[in-house]
Amino acid sequence: MRPFDYQRAERLEHASQLTMPESGMSIAGGTNLIDLMKLQVETPETLVDISRLPMAQIEDTDEGGLRIGALATNTATAVHPRVKADYPVLSRAILAGATQQLRNKATTGGNLCQRTRCYYFTDTTQPCNKREPGSGCGAIDGIARLHAILGTSNQCIATYPGDMAVAMAALNATVEIAGEGDTSRSVSVRDFHRLPGDEPWRDNVLKDGEIITGVTLPKPIGGTQIYRKVRERSSYAFALVSIAAIVDMEDGRISRADLAFGGVAHKPWHDPRLSDHLVGSEPSAALFDKAADILLDTAQGYGENDFKIPLARRTLSAVLAQATGTEI
Amino acid sequence: MPITVNDTQYDLPDDPRVSLLDFLRHEIGLTGTKKGCDHGQCGACTVLVDGMRINSCLSLAVMHDGDTVQTIEGLGTETDPSPLQKAFLEHDGYQCGYCTPGQICSATAMLNEFANNWPSDASDDLEAAIDMSDEEIRERMSGNLCRCGAYVNIVAAIKAAAKEMAA
Missing domain, CATH: 1.10.150.120 ([2Fe-2S]-binding domain)
Incomplete structure (x- = not known):
């Protein structure tokens, strides 16, 4: 690990100042960052410990929703009585990720900011436009089993690896961000992560000196909530394809279909056309198949991950069938 | 503030790069906690911090001032195992x-x-x-x-x- 200057932030503003230079990074749970620092993928000159800032609360909002502090651990969120009762898709998504040891340290803000598990990104002997802009992408013509099929660019086909944010995207949660000099802004989770485009080193919309302070969930919307994660072993593996689904029925027709997908793109994938297609219709195998046509109309495989296209199709059908009680 | 490990207080290391795992093993001689992968994948380094299990390899010792850590040596002894x-x-x-x-x-x-x-x-x-x-x-x-x-x-x-x- 490269030497760095360790600073503990006493106040949010202090943390913002210290992370303003590009060489400054904040650390909370550290489960991803320390790993990447050992690999010298991340080499901050200043490491700003924000773990003692008072941002771990999970509290009701005036609007009937729930605000999850940036430093609330994944465990605290997953086992919170209101999350289990009102936002079960979020509990399920968190519990489907990592291990209890990691979830006990991982935080809301850190989980949103975790980096891709692309093998080329974590191997400093390999080219990677995300780690070293301009060095090329090893994955496009290389080992690409975990990689994206939607929203890729000719510079990067990495995936966002997390589960928590996929559920938050289905729930249409909002990320709250503090910036320089007491400023703040809010961004929908659906818009927080970026597509790689020609700046694949930018995972999300955070600017230097900005720090996530929390995530707000809207008022509970009920429905059948499912998190289905397809992976290569039954525990402690990243998603090949995952789906967070909130589906409701009224008089035999679908009245709500909020869907988000993990493992398929550089961000939790949300396509508003799916809800438009499904809502108002009677559930059927043909309807679900057409939904998959819409979801995957621009999908592109890179050899090793070609299987994700039919896998996403089948997983979507299975989730919709389960949510609507339809035989397929 | 010092760190408390198995009811004994210790000063934290000067070098912020020292992981909680290396601190336990090399700085205070509690070698019961093991280093397997050193990347949070194997769990050999699992310890309890304020009662919660974590991977000590993925945590910096300096971030644990004031915390209470329990390692395998603190759970039981040869004559009085847990x-x-x-x-x-x-x-x-x-x-x-x-x-x-x-x-x-x-x-x-x-x-x-x-x-x-x-x-x-x-x-x-x-x-x-x-x-x-x-x-x-x-x-x-x-x-x-x-x-x-x-x-x-x-x-x-x-x-x-x-x-x-x-x-």
Whole structure:
């Protein structure tokens, strides 16, 4: 690990100042960052410990929703009585990720900011436009089993690896961000992560000196909530394809279909056309198949991950069938 | 503020790069906690911090001032082993033994998590009382690898210890 200057932030503003230079990074749970620092993928000159800032609360909002502090651990969120009762898709998504040891340290803000598990990104002997802009992408013509099929660019086909944010995207949660000099802004989770485009080193919309302070969930919307994660072993593996689904029925027709997908793109994938297609219709195998046509109309495989296209199709059908009680 | 490990207070290292794992092993000589992968994948370094199990390899020692850490040395002794330590012996919950301190620290916390009725990915219902099935134990222990493959006996040891502690 490269030497760095360790600073503990006493106040949010202090943390913002210290992370303003590009060489400054904040650390909370550290489960991803320390790993990447050992690999010298991340080499901050200043490491700003924000773990003692008072941002771990999970509290009701005036609007009937729930605000999850940036430093609330994944465990605290997953086992919170209101999350289990009102936002079960979020509990399920968190519990489907990592291990209890990691979830006990991982935080809301850190989980949103975790980096891709692309093998080329974590191997400093390999080219990677995300780690070293301009060095090329090893994955496009290389080992690409975990990689994206939607929203890729000719510079990067990495995936966002997390589960928590996929559920938050289905729930249409909002990320709250503090910036320089007491400023703040809010961004929908659906818009927080970026597509790689020609700046694949930018995972999300955070600017230097900005720090996530929390995530707000809207008022509970009920429905059948499912998190289905397809992976290569039954525990402690990243998603090949995952789906967070909130589906409701009224008089035999679908009245709500909020869907988000993990493992398929550089961000939790949300396509508003799916809800438009499904809502108002009677559930059927043909309807679900057409939904998959819409979801995957621009999908592109890179050899090793070609299987994700039919896998996403089948997983979507299975989730919709389960949510609507339809035989397929 | 110092760090408290197994009821003894220690000063934290000057170099912020020292992981909690290396601090325990090299700076204060508690070599019961093991380094397997050093990347949070194997669980051999599992310790309890303020009662919660974590991978000590993925945590900087300097971030733990004021925290209370329990390692395998703090759970029991040769003459007075903890129920889990005893059960691992009785049920052959290991072969080479390298992963065992992490397994036992992890299982110690896991039994508390069951007591608190925290659900897991294996739980059918997020809110109902959870039955300590083999499937639940396997899911909850998936962060602790055993390359000798003593998993069946590890599950048996955990169930036996839980039963003894409930009696």
